[in-house]
Amino acid sequence: MIIVPEREIPDLMTRKAAFDAVEGVFAAMASQDAYNFAVIREAIGHEDALYGFKGGFDQAGMALGLKAGGYWPNNMEKHQLINHQSTVFLFDPDTGRVKAMVGGNLLTALRTAAASSVSIKHLARKDAKVIGMIGAGHQATFQLRAALEQREFEKVIGWNFHPEMLPNIEKVANEAGLPFEAVELDQLGHDADVIISITSAFAPSLLSEHVSAGTHIACMGTDTKGKQEVESALLARATVFTDEVAQSISIGEAQHAVGEGLIKESDVNQLGAVINGTHSGRTSADEITLFDGTGVGLQDLAVAASVVDLAIEKGVAIEVDF
Template sequence: MFPFRVLNQEAVQENLDMKSCLDIVERAYRLKDENKATLFPMVFHEFEPGVADMDIKSGHLAGANIFGLKLVSWFGENPTKNLPAIIGTVMVLDSRTGRPIGIMSGEAITLMRTGAAAGVGAKYFAREDSKVLLSVGSGHLGAYQLLATLMTLEKIEKVWVYNPRSTERAEIFCQSVKQKCMQLLQPYQTDRSYYEEMVRRINIPFEVVYDIEQAVAEADVINTATPSKQPLLKKEWITEGTHITCLGADMGGKQEIDEHIFANAKLFVDDITQAMNVGETEIPVKKGIVQADQLTEIGSVIRGLREGRTSPQDVTIFDSTGIALQDLLTAESILREAEKNGSGVVADI
């Protein structure tokens, strides 16, 4: 009675690319700011603190005639069992009728849209002449957020990678990340000029950071993507003009940067309520360092209604907690492509 398309991870990856995802994430932010999209309350459960958790993010995109949800889990010990740390499922439904449109693996969508958010944040808040990109964290998200940032900042000359738990993991990451980026660039091989330009951008030094204080002081752009519950960057290390995108905080108690950095920075978020409840912004708000009226949603900057960076000296923070609208709009795009080329399986309920 209700046919819908089912896509496994391979089919999702075949129909998704980073350049398109950058545009999709921007559109999701824009629709939200235009009041053509609504977020529903997030559901979160921790199976074992710091080891395994799950959350359900859901919403309605009236501007795209869809609603749905993403259920994603993180099991930190899975890689030792030859399983991915992140496992997710996305369901998309028609908001005019309620009928299911598709269900698909959510891991690739999560990695791609989260990485794309870092690129969008860099596009609107980092200095255009930024040369040094620092990645704090070297997990599965690493290649995605680095590639997205390199796609939007053409003058980056080197990438530094810091893993707060393991220098060895950072070294392994630096040895393999270019190969992963090349894999993500495969969809553009038919567009020779763009492909060659992106190969040029990733063919720069990727180096392990041993002195995080010095690296932070010299970095122009910093992406944090860890499960940390203690600040990894201190306020006194930050220099004028730095942009920071925080990707790791997505539940209460997580924290990657010193809350006092917020006091003298321009603050941007994907969703104010979610950022204050579970994002990097949570701790500064609870400690009275930040008030809600100091936060600007990125959608209003994209639409030109609010200012982003206004001087080369500004310190900017983008708290990217990850919203369901990104997942659903990305999934809807994948389903359209899959229907064109016959990917996946059509099921019925």
């Protein structure tokens, strides 16, 4: 068995490699060459933690496995650890034997950012100039760095439940040579051509009335029953895309709009279909597009498999007899 510790990941996985892996997986899913297993995600009744498993099988890439982990909201305060903790396990699809164990914390951040970045590439207007960030935590910095590579953005605006955290994304904007402005949500929705929401909220912050025509929104924080980042009415206004339809309507942002009868399951489209060219994607400059990024196990397997290959190539993989 190969072990790739968390400490090795920063020198192995790049944003481009994560982007390519996620884009490929979305395309494979839409072509039915890859599928995800049912997600298990539960509150464990200890430390307010959410813990679960995401897995799948990519027959095109021959990646089989799962990611185990979740969200421990007290980690930073109590242990100086990031709140999201996870590990990816890969198995040999020919024999079922365990193949690799890979640190999943940075990989999760990179693949989540890659997913929203893929949605921006395929759905946002080509002339998008202002990007709005809702959320300013650890994941938000990865989201913004990846997103800025997809369009010629000229300004970053942001809002967070805790305004004192906004310097996290202001720093990323400044590193890219872009101005940053802290704004209220109504201004953010009005001014932004692209909006990324990356929070762990259970009540919507962005309302439909906030959002201007032609905006692309990537909702990246809702991955559990009850979570919600944007008003359900916004999905009714938008053309909705997702990574996995089943997850979108059960644990993703679409769960609320479907539950309230504002949209149907058939209104939720796979982003992979746009990548493959079987869905037209954005059809006008005024259309609102929304990507519901629920986070699928296949994303984790794709980036982990890539890391294992690189770790072996660079001689940093640890091999154990298991």
